[in-house]
Amino acid sequence: MKNHPSSKLPQDRRRRIFRVAAQEFATHGFKGASLNRIIAAVGMSKSSFYHYFGNKRDLFAQILDDALGPFLAAQASFDFAQLTQENFWPAIDRMAAEMSDMANQSPQLVLVGRMFYRCHENPLERELTREVMDLSVKWLTGMIRRGQELGLLRRDLPESFLIDLLMTTGMSIDRWFLEHWDELSPDERVELNAKAFDLFRRLLEPGRD
DSSP states (O other): OTTSGGGGSOHHHHHHHHHHHHHHHHHHHHHHOOHHHHHHHHTOOHHHHHHHOSSHHHHHHHHHHHHHHHHHHHHHHOOGGGOOTTTHHHHHHHHHHHHHHHHHTOHHHHHHHHHHHHHHTSTTTGGGGHHHHHHHHHHHHHHHHHHHHTTOSOOSSOHHHHHHHHHHHHHHHHHHHHHHGGGSOHHHHHHHHHHHHHHHHHHHSTTOO
């Protein structure tokens, strides 16, 4: 986003464009979303819009980058080599709590999440979400391998099995939160996120049931 033309827009203006566009994508999917509706809703001319965004795909990508950038940056900076038997789970728990706190403080993220899954669930549009999913798989792979090296995670299942299990479970949790987000208080979201983390830990630790 830093060097993208849209970074030159006033912050409030850019946020409104992203909010309107995310709602359009969440409602209609990528192929069904209308740039004309988005442009009209934010009061831009077509020439002005195309000055900042190359096309609909570029707009979609910039919405994801703006909303998910802090989460992906946190994942990228996480150093698995520094984990020990003593700090492995506390460090993973702390990261999960920090991400939950970021989500609580960013209402826009819920709308972007709905946009993300609307497109991800359509096989014809899944290419749009592949990079984010691949980064999640990469992070989980690093966590599993380090945890197994430390003797903290189960080895009775293939690595690919564990990754698929965690990704599927994680996406189910995400979808549930996105559906029920407005019904939950911030404290309830934090509490449920902690319980979801415990569920992941139970899936991964040897001898847990």
